[in-house]
Amino acid sequence: MVKLVEGPDNQQKVLLQSSEGGSVEVFLHGAHVTSWKSNKGEELLFMSNKAIYAPPKAIRGGIPICFPQFGVLGPLGQHGFARNSVFDVSQGSSDSVTLSFRPSTEQQKQFPHQFHLLITVKVGSDSLTQTLEVKNEGRESMPFTTAFHTYFLVSDVDRAHVDLGSEGLTYQDNTKGRAESTLSGSHVQFQQEFDAIFVGAPDTIKVVDEKNGRKISVKKQGLPDAVLWNPWGDKANGMADMGHDQYKNFLCVEPAVAASGPINLPSGQSWSGTQILSLDS
Numbered sequence: 001m002v003k004l005v006e007g008p009d010n011q012q013k014v015l016l017q018s019s020e021g022g023s024v025e026v027f028l029h030g031a032h033v034t035s036w037k038s039n040k041g042e043e044l045l046f047m048s049n050k051a052i053y054a055p056p057k058a059i060r061g062g063i064p065i066c067f068p069q070f071g072v073l074g075p076l077g078q079h080g081f082a083r084n085s086v087f088d089v090s091q092g093s094s095d096s097v098t099l100s101f102r103p104s105t106e107q108q109k110q111f112p113h114q115f116h117l118l119i120t121v122k123v124g125s126d127s128l129t130q131t132l133e134v135k136n137e138g139r140e141s142m143p144f145t146t147a148f149h150t151y152f153l154v155s156d157v158d159r160a161h162v163d164l165g166s167e168g169l170t171y172q173d174n175t176k177g178r179a180e181s182t183l184s185g186s187h188v189q190f191q192q193e194f195d196a197i198f199v200g201a202p203d204t205i206k207v208v209d210e211k212n213g214r215k216i217s218v219k220k221q222g223l224p225d226a227v228l229w230n231p232w233g234d235k236a237n238g239m240a241d242m243g244h245d246q247y248k249n250f251l252c253v254e255p256a257v258a259a260s261g262p263i264n265l266p267s268g269q270s271w272s273g274t275q276i277l278s279l280d281s
């Protein structure tokens, strides 16, 4: 039942369709969602026009999976190796797919743990539900951090904001060596590079595109933190896989186990975290 087609750079992707008209595309490379369209067919995720779809680099845009490490919070390369690896199809239907990954011997040299990672993506009526489930198949407990690194498409970052739904939250500012800062009000309006870990963030966060009147709710389950990021012009224009001034068209909200972690998963046990994205009508 799973519909697999070839995408850019000879990479295979799964096409999902909801009965109400919404659709999602997921590459086997990184179990990476690169498109989520509403019931009316509008694209809701940002993709770089210079994205490279083939491993070993992660695809720029969509929803990279950061695992088994978020950011530089550990000994591995930034955001871990799952996003650079090709997954297998485990099971699926017309509107949902589960992709499966086990680390290679080479990857286990950097991260000496055996695990089974399952990413399930389901498209619903103006919604996308994504679950990360990991089973520790090794003999030792396994430390990890993780994130759904979601790039939301906005018409103009100057006329968009993130509503955290609660005033005066504190965050670790990655642009200042993780110094603690306090948010004034409950909104983040991006006006320069912003890279922040909200530890113990609210479980519902809204992405508001003021210019086109669109609101998307991000609900997280089992994921204590949320990272908010936009690199702004100088940094983004220096990225080889990001188009010129495309930073104006996205903002990232990333449900995560980041500074609250790591989680130490005992041998033989499983853990899961979920994000539910829904377009407010």
Ligand SMILES: O=P(O)(O)OC[C@H]1O[C@@H](O)[C@H](O)[C@@H](O)[C@@H]1O
Residues within 6 Å of the ligand: 058, 071, 078, 079, 149, 174, 195, 196, 227, 229, 254
């Ligand atoms: O360029 P990458 O590896 O995809 O990372 C993008 C960004 O991801 C964010 O999650 C981090 O907080 C940033 O510090 C980082 O720059």
